[in-house]
Amino acid sequence: MKCLPQDCLRGFGLLCFAQTVLSMVVPNSTHLEAILEKYMDKEDESWVFKQRGKRAITEGDMHLILDLHNKLRGQVYPQASNMEYMVWDMELERSAEHWAHTCLWEHGPQHMLTQIGQNLGAHWGRDRPPTFHVQAWYDEVRDYSYPYPQECNPHCPFRCSGSVCTHYTQMVWATSSRIGCAINVCYNMNVWGMIWTKAVYLVCNYSPPGNWWGHAPYKHGRPCSACPPSYGGGCRDNLCYKENGVERRPAPELEETNYIEPEPEPRSRTQPPTPYPNDNVDRNEVVSTLQMCQQMDCETKLRDRCKGTTCNRYECPPGCLTSPGKVIGTGYYDMQSSVCGAGLHAGIIDNDGGWVDVTRQGRKPNFSKSYKNGIQSLGWVLLSANAFKVFSVPVKAVTCETTVAQFCPYKRPARHCPRLYCPRNCLHETRARVIGTEYYLDKSSICRAAIHAGVIQNHSGGYLDVQPVDSRRLYSGSYQNAISSESLQNPSGGKAFRVFAVI
Secondary structure: OEOOHHHOOOOOOOOOOHHHHHOOEOOOOOOOHHHHHHHOOOOOHHHHHHHHHOOOOOHHHHHHHHHHHHHHHOOOOOOEOOOEOOEEOHHHHHHHHHHHOOOOOOOOOHHHOOOOEEEEEEEEOOOOOOHHHHHHHHHHHHHOOOOOOOOOOOEOOOOOEOOOOHHHHHHOOOOOOEEEEEEEEEEEEEEOOEEEEEEEEEEEEEEOOOOEOOOOOOOEOOOOOOOOHHHOOOEEOOEEOOOOHHHOOOOOOOOOOOOOOOOOOOOOOOOOOOOOOOOOOOOOOOOOOOOOOEEOOOOOEHHHHOOOOOOOEEEEOOOHHHOOOOOEEEOEEEOOOEHHHHHHHOOOOEOOEEEEEEEEEEEEOOEOOOEEOOEEOEOEOOOOEEEEEEEOOOEEEOOOOOOHHHHOOOOOOOOOOOEEEEOOOOOOOOOOOOEEEOEEEOOOOHHHHHHHHOOOEOOOEEEEEEEEEOOOOEEOOOEEOOEEOEOEEOOOOOOEEEEEEOO
8 A cells, every 4th residue: 555645644754845845945045046047937938948848847957857866776775686777757747847837835636646656845045956856855865774764754734843754765766767857936835834935846756656655665685686577687877777778668567566585696687788889998997086176164264275276166064054164254255264154154055065166356455244144254344355255056967069168158257167967978979079188178078078087977977067277288189988089289269178076
């Protein structure tokens, strides 16, 4: 018997949103420019295209959600022997779109809840990628013990209290192999009695549904050792995988549950696909873990962190509201200020931590004090000192052909590049140019340059950071990771860039 939302005061509790939503309430924050551009402006061409094509989500957001699901499904602990590779389903997307446009903060529609699984997320105030919600769902694993969630026992009369883990179990339900999501901007959305004027509402539907009472979300064992027969023994990144799986519409499997049983005997698997005929067997594999984004403590001052290095992107830990360090200024901050404290004061991050971009501002004559977002900053009057500003870090999905000119313009004052997400298979799906090694000409494909540099892998794609730099007199070509980059000397015009890993 499946646990339905209205019944769930124990067991799998599908109508329990507490940890997902309460962590997303961000008062006194900046507006949602990027999301509103994609999902609210009905006058621009993208809205017309979305209506004509009946798409409920952008192509970039779709890939971000799908790829993160598969990444997280492949790394569950204890390991899963029957975890299936998840694919996008247009019918599920359309059903999610229908529900997202109701702007009701509850599961539904009722007649479909026995046929699909469903996860919901909503936020307002700060521009967050949809993967923020997906990661929040998965993070419920901290309150889950395999195989059964006895300790997840929330109480949900009006809003839920207690441990919630059913978003996580639906995400990693082994047989839920199809997903479709939609995003909608809801005006005056009622979330447990609070009215959110512009709520960004994410609905993800799953099929076949998960969270069946009394069953574990997956079987424990050697990855891919208990895949359904229709996969033919295929395995990718610890997931049961069928070649050309992105377009896969599998025949219905026999009803399968995840009772815990002894690990089956290993079964044979297919070998990895043979290389393309023009592939060199010796790929000269290179892996780069060099990161541009620096991790820092709550109280670390920019003055201390910027000595001898580039002041660009930083990752702040959670919990800095209780120990933000000294913050001097408003809008722009003295170099002796804590970067994370300045990020909190400016509303760029909240107490959950996050990424902050920093831009040096030169000398400023005075710094005004103010109380913002739980942080009291100090003021210095008529005391000139070096200053900096903090900015949010957007996330953008790009194509295999995208170059830095689109997202990283070389202008003064300098602008930061977004954190970028590359799709998989840029090695063979495009012949876009790659010019240089380590330093690449701006006419190069960002994603192919990242594969060449070993920052991402072709079969998985992934996140990366880009740093624009001054042009080089010589770009040296090389053969790395199955990509031959070009050499170029004394190019006329153009700038350079570097790519960095995100780990």
